[in-house]
Amino acid sequence: MNIIDRMESNVRSYCRSFPTTFKTAKDHLIIDENGKSYIDFFAGAGSLNYGHNNETLKRALIEYIEGDGITHALDMTTVAKKRLLQSMQDVLFAPRGMDYKVMFPGPTGTNAVESALKLARKVTGRRNVISFTNGFHGMTLGSLAITGNSGKRAGAGVSLHDTTHMPFCDYFDAETDTISMIENYLADNSSGIDKPAAFILETVQAEGGVNVASKTWLRRIAELAKSSGAMLILDDIQVGCGRTGPFFSFEFADIKPDIVCLSKSLSGYGLPLAMVLMKPEFDAFHPGEHNGTFRGHNPAFVTAAAAIEAYWRDDRLSKEVHEKARMIKETFLDLADRYDGSVRGRGMIQGIEFPDHSVAGKISKSAFGRGLIVETAGPDDEVLKVLPPLTIEYDALKEGLAILTESVHENLKPQSASKPAVTAKS
Known part of the structure; x- marks a missing residue:
């Protein structure tokens, strides 16, 4: 590790939690240079829902590269892009009665969020965005402004503004009506809160501690956004692409957001790819008004299309996710009962928190020594978060x-x- 210590920035973090040098990976396993295998309950922070080097996706990628397929094309039209968009229309949108235009921003989640914020402000002519306590949306300035974690926000080095943070579902307790609270703020001309361009939220706050929004709360937020003339942005970057069961995490609430941000497992293979879905009436950017050099990452288009076609033409994977989620939750509930813990999650993102907030990191370290990679989440890394590959x-x-x-x-x-x-709602 001397070359790492000498040359890589101090900002590195995951390699400190999992101190070995990895060499190969397949499905749910990562193998280090000494040949030790680790079961992966981290899945690239939710970027590897179909596991490492998924055979179906790998074959599609290799065939594309060996055929000299386009790798980089900015936003020019390619066969790979056409196939991905057709797969999304046929497999994802049409069966769900969804009608979205698709925008390719830069290839990461925070690029998608920045694009969504910019679009919402352009469409509404407003600046303020309402985000939620414990939300996490990325590390660029606009995304940091709507992120709750003070440690992440402090890294900006500048003031973060044009946003209002409101309490997420069950932030205080299960009885406090946070929607009515927000409604009262917006109805009061003396509240000091500007009319919002958008509400942005995650259905399950992954980095924020696996906090789960209920169906009722999500529906009421959607209604409030509409009545207040604001747009509803769903950040489905970590908990989309099947993580909670259906492809989109908000499907269970029967809502259709104005804008949806996707990334992480969208490519299916761990390749960088991000996407912004918007209702057609909000497709307001002029040509080139928002762009990015790597918005045409064609190898990721290839694996994304392969993943959609292989796993989402029927509900088999969704059913598997629910079955495996029950196994995880049963284990967590047994541990919670024995050690006075609390459990929360939906689908195959599950978290457990113990009264001693320092213990989650210790458990993660012990698990790593036994051959399991599992991370922590929450404001103080107090929640043990489980994110295995769905497969x-x-x-x-x-x-x-x-x-x-x-x-x-x-x-x-x-x-x-x-x-x-x-036990929190799930």
């Missing part, structure tokens, strides 16, 4: 959960049975 084999999932359980036992002592575990 992980059942036996591998069981093995990983067994390692996780052993790691929890190593770091915690059973609590008294006087206080029941608290």
